[in-house]
Amino acid sequence: MQASLIVAAVGFGLVTASILAIAAVGFTLQYAITNILNIAYGDVMTACAFAAYVLNASGVNIWVCVVAGALFGAFFSLLLNRFVFTAFLRHRTPLYGMIIVSLGVGLIIQNLLLAIGGPNFFSYDAPSGSTVRLGAIHLTQSQIAIMALSVAIMLAVHLLLRHTTLGKAMRATASNPALARVSGIRTDRIVDIAWMLSGALCGVAGVVLVVNTATFAASTGSSFLVIIIAAAVLGGVGHPYGAMLGALTIGLATELSATMISPAYKDVAAFVILAIVLLVRPQGIMAALRTEATGGI
Amino acid sequence: MSGAVQFYISTLLVYLAVDVMACWALNLQFGVAGLMNFAFIIFQAAGAYTAAVLTLGSPDASGNFQSYVFGSSMPFPLPLLAAAAVGAVLSLVVGLITLRRLRSDYQAMVMLVVSIIATTVVTNEIRLFNGPAGLSTIPQPLADVLNLDPLDYQWFYVAMSVVICAVVYFFVHRITVSPLGRTLRAVRDNDAAAAALGKDVTRMRMFAFVVGGAIAAVSGAVLVQFIGAWAPGGWLYPETFVLLGAVIIGGRGNQLGSIVGALLLPVGFAEATRFLPPIGRPGLIDALQWVAIGLLILLFLWFRPQGIFPERRRTFDGSGTPNRAWTR
Numbered sequence: 121m122q123a124s125l126i127v128a129a130v131g132f133g134l135v136t137a138s139i140l141a142i143a144a145v146g147f148t149l150q151y152a153i154t155n156i157l158n159i160a161y162g163d164v165m166t167a168c169a170f171a172a173y174v175l176n177a178s179g180v181n182i183w184v185c186v187v188a189g190a191l192f193g194a195f196f197s198l199l200l201n202r203f204v205f206t207a208f209l210r211h212r213t214p215l216y217g218m219i220i221v222s223l224g225v226g227l228i229i230q231n232l233l234l235a236i237g238g239p240n241f242f243s244y245d246a247p248s249g250s251t252v253r254l255g256a257i258h259l260t261q262s263q264i265a266i267m268a269l270s271v272a273i274m275l276a277v278h279l280l281l282r283h284t285t286l287g288k289a290m291r292a293t294a295s296n297p298a299l300a301r302v303s304g305i306r307t308d309r310i311v312d313i314a315w316m317l318s319g320a321l322c323g324v325a326g327v328v329l330v331v332n333t334a335t336f337a338a339s340t341g342s343s344f345l346v347i348i349i350a351a352a353v354l355g356g357v358g359h360p361y362g363a364m365l366g367a368l369t370i371g372l373a374t375e376l377s378a379t380m381i382s383p384a385y386k387d388v389a390a391f392v393i394l395a396i397v398l399l400v401r402p403q404g405i406m407a408a409l410r411t412e413a414t415g416g417i
Numbered sequence: 418m419s420g421a422v423q424f425y426i427s428t429l430l431v432y433l434a435v436d437v438m439a440c441w442a443l444n445l446q447f448g449v450a451g452l453m454n455f456a457f458i459i460f461q462a463a464g465a466y467t468a469a470v471l472t473l474g475s476p477d478a479s480g481n482f483q484s485y486v487f488g489s490s491m492p493f494p495l496p497l498l499a500a501a502a503v504g505a506v507l508s509l510v511v512g513l514i515t516l517r518r519l520r521s522d523y524q525a526m527v528m529l530v531v532s533i534i535a536t537t538v539v540t541n542e543i544r545l546f547n548g549p550a551g552l553s554t555i556p557q558p559l560a561d562v563l564n565l566d567p568l569d570y571q572w573f574y575v576a577m578s579v580v581i582c583a584v585v586y587f588f589v590h591r592i593t594v595s596p597l598g599r600t601l602r603a604v605r606d607n608d609a610a611a612a613a614l615g616k617d618v619t620r621m622r623m624f625a626f627v628v629g630g631a632i633a634a635v636s637g638a639v640l641v642q643f644i645g646a647w648a649p650g651g652w653l654y655p656e657t658f659v660l661l662g663a664v665i666i667g668g669r670g671n672q673l674g675s676i677v678g679a680l681l682l683p684v685g686f687a688e689a690t691r692f693l694p695p696i697g698r699p700g701l702i703d704a705l706q707w708v709a710i711g712l713l714i715l716l717f718l719w720f721r722p723q724g725i726f727p728e729r730r731r732t733f734d735g736s737g738t739p740n741r742a743w744t745r
Binding site: 211214230232239350353384385394398 | 453521522525526527529533534541700708715
């Protein structure tokens with residue numbers, strides 16, 4: 121195995137980690153605040169990618185489509201929350217029921233996309249730009265843009281959670297919703313915002329995933345969900361910072377195993393890490409670092 | 418009845434028997450013990466694969482046109498028993514990863530991942546599982562001994578499936594009405610309380626998981642020996658959702674309900690669309706069928722979450738003796 125191949129794989133790993141971090145932070149943030157495990161997340165990602173595809177096909181620049189995907193995701197998630205998830209919660213659906221509801225919603229979205237788009241692969245009209253070389257790492261300009269976007273989003277999430285009143289309210293709601301309510305926080309509004317934020321991240325992740333991999337089909341999001349879950353559980357579900365760390369680990373692990381073992385076993389590598397973490401530290405790597413001061417998230 | 422109609426009905430009856438067994442297994446795990454086994458279908462697939470390779474004979478004998486491991490030609494009941502053993506062992510392994518110390522939503526999530534990863538591995542391991550093509554020409558049990566004409570063999574298989582079904586029913590029923598079943602329900606309804614009363618919660622969950630996995634594998638074995646073919650594409654995670662839906666619609670925790678659920682969802686729903694005229698592009702009806710199944714389950718969770726036949730709670734008369742209705 122040539123060292124340069126491994127270094128190149130690290131480059132691709134960082135790109136995958138960047139996309140994964142956006143998706144996993146969205147997934148885990150929504151879980152932390154709403155306590156609903158959203159298995160439909162991957163399929164919402166596909167829906168956002170599809171919405172961006174429709175726009176892109178009519179001639180809109182791909183980076184504008186990323187923004188459009190984010191807006192679509194935010195709006196779509198808000199609707200899902202209002203008309204499905206919160207509705208079922210108010211209907212006193214137990215925890216197991218909520219999980220099945222989210223699985224059902226995911227299947228419905230995925231198959232509606234299949235019914236609308238057909239069993240085809242779609243690709244964006246997005247020039248990937250010239251290749252940039254950093255030693256053995258060869259990345260396209262759009263891949264570098266994706267990494268920059270991801271870092272910017274992570275910083276924004278950090279600033280939001282730590283340095284704004286809204287972020288404080290979100291952390292309070294995640295930590296103890298009843299206590300947050302009696303402290304005057306409108307938790308239902310926070311839950312709506314959490315869904316929108318999660319949906320926006322989901323939308324960005326969905327579109328940049330396709331920008332990076334070039335094509336998508338109706339099942340793209342649900343297969344990506346595997347490594348989202350691996351990254352989120354690795355970091356401890358409900359911990360955005362853990363999800364970032366988990367995304368970095370899983371992103372590098374999948375691309376390195378793709379180079380060193382076989383591309384078909386990318387996700388299997390993620391699963392092996394997940395299984396080891398579950399056997400050794402089921403609470404995830406971030407739980408130990410969690411203190412009272414950080415207030416849940 | 419004409420031959421074709423008999424053929425059709427007998428095939429449906431075998432499918433029904435397989436789905437009912439699978440639903441009972443899932444009901445034991447999900448309905449009685451409260452486990453979110455989103456990987457259920459892979460235990461059924463594992464049983465089916467085991468029964469297939471144990472009856473196919475050595476791959477060399479058929480000119481190596483498909484590759485698999487442990488090829489042998491075991492006589493009839495052995496492949497079923499081996500399938501049950503493989504289902505149990507696989508459940509034990511998956512259970513060790515997922516059932517200890519994990520919240521039920523964590524469990525569900527990890528099980529889903531297990532199911533998807535299992536499909537990936539099986540599809541890519543050509544030498545072990547023959548890849549996406551899967552296995553074919555799996556012989557039917559006792560076909561060479563009985564020498565029946567095809568239609569009579571169909572009815573023989575129906576009878577055999579019903580007998581296996583009855584054995585499974587008896588087995589599961591004994592568990593659910595026993596103190597063990599009561600403990601499982603206690604773990605489902607309030608695991609902290611069960612643990613406080615000295616029940617080993619993880620062990621109870623593991624028990625239901627392993628027994629359910631073994632039964633799932635048997636149901637897969639019965640199915641694969643009937644249809645004679647096995648491919649990883651037939652055992653994807655949404656299939657678990659259909660069985661889960663059947664258990665919910667029938668009534669979580671109720672074995673009679675599972676029969677009705679299996680009749681309505683995996684058998685009834687799949688067959689109803691078969692008679693629709695082909696509209697739109699190929700695959701459109703399939704996609705819309707999944708949408709309809711999803712909506713149906715959501716509607717049930719909204720309007721009748723306890724299912725058509727709700728679980729019967731044990732009741733007591735004034736003196737503290739259990740009412741008769743339970744013991745039926």
